[in-house]
Amino acid sequence: MTEIIQKVKNLSIGFKSKKGEEILILRNISTNIKKGETVGIVGESGSGKSTLALAMMGYVKHGLYTIGGECEFNSSNLLKMKNRDLEKIRGRKIAMIPQNAGQALTPNLKIGYQIDEALQLHSDLKEEEREKKISELLNKVRLPSPETIALRYPHELSGGQQQRVAVAMALAGTPDLLLLDEPTTGLDVTTQAHVLELLNFIAKDTGTSMVYVSHDLGAIAQVSDRIIVMYSGEIVLEGPSRDILKKPIHPYTYGLLKSIPKLSLAGLPQSMPGSQPQPGTIHRGCSFFDRCDFSEEKCKNNSPQLEYLEELNTSVRCFNHKSLMNDSQVNQTVNEIKTSTQDKEILNLSEVSISYAKQKLLDQVLNRISDDNPTVKDININIKKGETIALVGESGSGKSTILKSIAGLLRTKGGIIKFDQNRNLSSDLKERDPNDLRIIQLIFQNPDESLNPNHTVEEIIAQPLKLYFGLKGEELKKNIIDLLQKVRLGEFYMSRYPRQLSGGEKQRVAVARAFAAKPDIILCDEVTSALDVSVQAAVLNLLQQLKEDFGTTYIFVSHDLAVVRAISDRVAVLYQGRLCEVGPSKDVYQFPSHPYTEVLLGAVLEPDPDIKPKLVAEDIVEEKPPQKGCSFQGRCSRILGDICKNEVPTWQITNSGNSIRCHIPLKELQKDQIN
Amino acid sequence: MKLDNIYQEEKKSNFAKVSEIIITMASRPSGFIGLSILIFHVILAFISPYVAPYDFKAINPTLMLQAPSAEYWFGTDDLGRDVFTRTILGGRTALTITFFGSLIALLWGGLLGIFCGLVGGKTDDIVMRIVDAFLSIPWILAMLLIVSLLGTSTEVLIPALGFFYGKGIVRVARAATHDVIAKDFIVSARARGHSNFSIIWNEIIPNVRDAILVEGAMRWSWMLLGFSSLSFLGFGVSPPTPDWGLMISNARGLMSFAYWSVIAPIVGLSSLIIGINLTADAFAKALGIDRSTKAPV
Structure with missing residues (x-):
């Protein structure tokens, strides 16, 4: 059995309302993070996933307090530790990557200096060694020409590059555990796919354990070995990532997966009725009762306990998980949309x-x-x-x-x-x-x-x-x-x-x-x-x-x-403010397509561990459209040469009425893209 | 995190809202003290003509500069007038003039600030440069100019003070409007084609009202000090009307041997200013605006 590095035991965190009631944000959470694994925590806003991640580094948000339980790291309870002792752990043992790196970096300090600061605090390296380490770190997060990047200010970098710098800073202290709070949420689809790929690489390369918090099952599916699904402050499902995404045995996860639109399916996914209950409003019964398709009378008054199923290595909080076990392959049904387009x-x-x-x-x-x-x-x-x-x-x-x-x-x-x-x-x-x-x-x-x-x-x-x-x-x-x-x-x-x-x-x-x-x-x-x-x-x-x-x-x-x-x-x-492709949606999503559409489609993250994003082009950000030629020339992987740089491509129309603005003939485009 | 908001229920009446704010204000020690002092002064201003033991303008040469006694609680001044009577009456004029002055300041400063914030562009540039120009004039000089040209009657003092203290509110109202104006509900109202007036009245004022009211309360205490300074210099109310600034000015030469005639109005004036300041701070906190983090403009 692998070593457990963080043990969360019966953790409850909450606040006191104006009326003096104790309201729980986290309710009796227990879980372990093992060495070298990546755990995805997924849940909707208000499910307590960020509060849990912060508690894992011994931090409880202002206004909240620990009601019971502990977060054990290296056999000491972080939540009872003094700030001075926590300082020694944060950064060196447990590091955090924030959601918005642009706001987490100090705007008036150069990138190199900020990483150096982290190194001074969290490592024992000497000055010359630190300099080497900075370029090493920047190289590791795949930033081009580390020496020049180190001399730049945060605002001179794109969102994806800023997020990479944040990763480099977190790695400065060679932590055992990395907490990531929605690290790709604010980024563009293509950048997001690149950053996730980098995180995967780092997890393998350094053997760091990661806790990845996100609302996006697509992103979670790409990085995690194990998934924890949270609902209303409780863990409702916890198990190996593939099983959870392919055969969810909790009705909430089942419904969630069904409600996510997929590229392969036109039409609207089925929705889940209602919304997550506000903290403090559930007094008895299952918190998912109101929205559940499988609920019975007993769910109303009895709260299900988290049950560990040996054969699946999964914990589930539901009385009826057995009935879901048999037919839980997510059969997504969509409501076909009726086109009401008129000729006018x-x-x-x-x-x-x-x-x-x-x-x-x-x-x-x-x-x-x-x-x-x-x-x-x-x-x-x-x-x-x-x-x-x-x-x-x-x-x-x-x-x-x-x-x-x-x-x-x-x-x-x-x-x-x-x-x-x-x-x-x-x-x-x-x-x-x-x-x-x-x-x-x-x-x-x-x-x-x-x-x-x-x-x-x-x-x-x-x-x-x-x-x-x-x-x-x-x-x-x-x-x-x-x-x-x-x-x-x-x-x-x-x-x-x-x-x-x-x-x-x-x-x-x-x-x-x-x-x-x-x-x-x-x-x-x-x-x-x-x-x-x-x-x-x-x-x-x-x-x-x-x-x-x-x-x-x-x-x-x-x-x-x-x-x-x-x-x-x-x-x-x-x-860049220019049209690349216009057409009926079923055709735009098929090849041949404009090289840019291809990049976009390749980067879409689906909640399926078998569908990996295809990274076609670099995630560079251009600030201005080019003066002449095709708007996508700067990032295109299929660029032909001078013609793309000098002439604006004309519209090519496919058989199905899809217009593509590219110099490459449609047939060649299609041949390349299908391979 | 606004954790408590989610438990709020149905729409409250205006009366309930106001009383809730007052209760929140009074629940803090500083707010309670501030409110008590302010209420005491306001009540005193109403009832003082009926409770004053002597005639405030009765000059009696035989009673000149008497020390405080059971008969004359705060002693008498250089003309033999009762200092207690004059002190409790002395806040009336200051309080009334500055109260109405603040209202005028709030009204024109707030509206102009909101308007400038909303329309932006050249109109905003020009108006704000004029406001800046006025802000750079030492206020006491400008006040003296107005008062010496137009006289010292109440009808002149109220608009003059209101004008002078309103220009600071313009800046605050404009800044508060800028915070709101970028929000999508304003864009939405614009896209629907509402008039500027309707946008100001329906969309902006409910969202900047709190910030402007708090600023107005602070201006009130500044204005009180300003008004008393005018009286002190002899440009405020004219004798024999009892007024703190005037009383301090008259008695300051006698401070070394008749301290009582100057201490009473000083205590009156400073306690009122402290009261208004504490109340304004508590008001800001009760509304959720923390003045301590923002420097006054």
Whole structure:
């Protein structure tokens, strides 16, 4: 048996509410971390996974306190240790990699200096040795030319590079245990795949144990040997990673895996009803009871214990796991989406370009925009009535920028936005009349920010109704209740404030507000990326249902290709503000595709240990689109030569109507990509 | 982490909200002391005309500079007037003028700040440079100029003080607006086509109100000090109206042998300022704004 390096025993952490009740965030957690293994802790927001990871390094967040249990590292309880003794362990024995490396690095110190600081604290190396060690560490995390990187400041590096530096700093003390708190969550898909691959390599190379905390089963699947699934402060399932992902024997994990959209399946995944209970609201029974498809009467009053199954080497907290054991191969069923696309064109973008460059005084005076290399250029898209079109790309690809221009929030540099074939929409908000504004509504990424915290749900939904239709009194109220019911919320939500709602409920309110205007087009800006997976599926299903009922057109912006695959009829792939590929979604997801689409598709992480991401191109980040030639020339692995650098490729159209903007002939592209 | 928020229930009435804030304020020792002092002064301002034992302007040469006694609790001043009577009446004018002055300051400073924060661009640049220019003028000189041109009547003093102390609020309101304005709910309101007025009234004011109110409370205590300084210099209220600043000014030459005539108004003035400051701090804490981490603008 391998050595256990961290032992968590009956750990409970919680806080006291204003009324003096003890409310538990972690409930009686016991687990062991063995030497050299990578353990993934997965759970939705509020499941206590970060609190557990922090407790593993002897840290309890301000406001919380340990109610019982211990975290044993090297046979001493970290939670009872004095700060001075903890300092000797943190960094040297247990290191942490934070979620946002950009914020974790000091902005005014050079990278080399910051790593040197970590080395001074956590190793006994002399000055010359440290210098060597810095380049060694930077090499290990695969940063190009370590000597120059060491002299840079954090802001001169991209997000992925910053995260690599954070890994290098954590490795400086040669720790036995590495805690990673959502280390790839803020990164682009391609960068994320690269960082995960690096972490895998480091785990093998150094033999460090890792605890990887994430909400993303796709990322967890790539790195971990063992998975702990948390729900509402408890461990509900713990076992070898492959078994858990292939044959989950807990209904929550089962439902979770079913609700994740997959690249191979078009259509919407089934959603899990309800949401995770708030801490302190469960007094008896199974915490998953309300949302469970397998629940029985006894689950309501008796709490299941974590049961260890010898034959599977798995612990599970469920009375009915046996029934799941027999048929638990996740058979994902999807709700086929009905296309309601009509032939009528509703929105037409032609030659749209947008510039963020600061304008010269003369241009300001003349009220014009001049920029020969604008952020977004040459956007030509026709959108048909009732269609869902998705704009995909990494951050900086200009997808949200285009959305803002359609909404009139950002002035275009050139081009025409035409509504309903004949009405020109001005790119200046002030020049649009109220009806122009009503027909296009927005739903934002983060419902915490898009709902005024000082307004009740009633006031929030009333705003468009009052503004566009001048409703008052009883009629207004009736309409609000109507809208709430359409987004599956009850009448009693009217008097609630956003802070009293869960993430999914807030997003439903935002959806209701958008539909209140009776719009023709709804712009969805990453509407599900701030939500938990189980809730995401429900919101996607709701959006689809509303679309079928009202015949609305969606313009859907997302970085998540699996979500896009699930909901959209047509996909437009953007790189550096230029279109690369436009086509029906089933074709975009097949070869031949634009080399950039290929990179994106290769980097998608699926919750399946057998599907490994394909890393085609380097994860470099370009700051500006190239002056001439193909927009993807800087990162393309199939670059032909001067023609790509000098000439903008023309559109090539495949048999199925998919347009690809690349110099490589389609046949060759397809041949290369399938191999 | 806002752990307690999730347990809050249904919408509360405004009265319930206000009383909850006051209870939270009073539950801290500093807040309790501050509130008590402030309430004491306000009550005193209301009832002092009815409880004052003597006529505040009755001059009696035979009673000049009497030491405190059972008859004249705080002694008498150089004209033989009762210091106790004048002290308890002396806060009335200061409190009223500065209270209304602060309201004016809050109103114009807050609204202009929110407006500038919302519209941004050139309008914001120009207005803020003017505010900066005013901020750079030593306030006492400017006040003296206004008072000497327009007189020292209450109708002049209230708007003059309100104007001068409002320009600091402009900055605070603008900064608070900037915090809110980047949020998506404002973008959403803009995209729907609401007017600037509607955005300010419905979306911004509920979110910046707390910060501005706290700033206004702090300005009140500064204004009180400013007003008393004016009176001290002889540009505030005119004699024989009892006023702390004026009383300190009149009696300061007699401090070495008739300390009582100067100590009473000093205690009155400083206790009121301390009371307002403590109350404002407790108010900020009760609303969840921590002033100790932010330097005053």
